[in-house]
Amino acid sequence: MTAARGRTSRPASRPTGRPPLTDERKAAIRLEIARAAVDLFVTQGVAATTGEQIGAAVGVSSRTVWRYFPSKENCVRPLFSAGIDLIADCLRRWQPGQPLEELLDQELADEQHELAGPDRATVGALVRLTRTEPGLRAIWLQTYDEAEPAFARALGERAGLPADDLRPTIQAAIFNAALRAAVEHYAWHTADTRPDGATARTELAATLRLALGVAAEGVG
Structure with missing residues (x-):
């Protein structure tokens, strides 16, 4: 049986729906x-x-x-991890003999960086919530726990050490503890103030700068 005359072929189907998100x-x-x-x-x-x-x-x-x-x-996780990603990048590019605080200052001068939060004036309020909200506290600590291996890899690459070397692991633990202590110190000590965005950025950056300097010097 032959196809009917005059029948046109069906056009190729076109994709429907929204394009996938990048x-x-x-x-x-x-x-x-x-x-x-x-x-x-x-x-x-x-x-x-x-x-x-x-x-x-x-x-x-x-x-x-x-x-x-x-x-x-878990919604706040990207905000907790923003500053950690910045520090890991700094550690990776930290040159021998270069003060780590100097490199951090260069990074913080970039207004595009979202340092640990959506608006640096609210970072303190967010971290203070981790003191009374167990769910947020768990995310806060888990974020730093997951960051430590990234710090260790960055420090190991900087020193040209093998991945299983203990030294960058210990150094990473020091930097990790210093960062968490610094952000929490900033949060607790700004509990009664409401700094504007520029002031909050400066104060938080100064606190992180001090903490990283102390960690880089080591104990004793």
């Missing part, structure tokens, strides 16, 4: 969600904040929020 856009969405979560946590507390509220603040559904984060406490 990695850059996904990272931007994660950061938007994180910023919204922090604002809500600081103003009304973690328990009173819902996924629906976080999503509404960003203009996405709660389903999108849960697609990026397994829990509302």
Whole structure:
């Protein structure tokens, strides 16, 4: 049986739906969600904040929020890890004989860096919440725990040491503890103040600079 005359072939189907998100856009969405979560946590507390509220603040559904984060406490993880990523990069590029604080100053001069938070004026408030919110405290400590191997790799690469060498591992633990102590010190000591963005940036940078300097000098 032959095909009917005059019948035209069906056009090739075209892809439908939205194009896939780029990695850059996904990272931007994660950061938007994180910023919204922090604002809500600081103003009304973690328990009173819902996924629906976080999503509404960003203009996405709660389903999108849960697609990026397994829990509302996890939403702040990109903010906790921002400063850690910066320090790991500094350690990797730290030249022998160069003061680490000097390299950090160069990095912090770049306004594009999101140093440990969405708005440096709210970093203290966010970290202070980790004192009373067990879920946030767990994310805070887990972030630093996961950062330590990155610090060790950076220090090992700098010194040309093998991956299993103990020395960069110990040095990484020192730097890790110094960073966490510095940010917490900053948070506790700004509890009664509300510095503007520029002031908060300067004060937090100075605290980190001091901590890294002390860690670089070592004990004794």
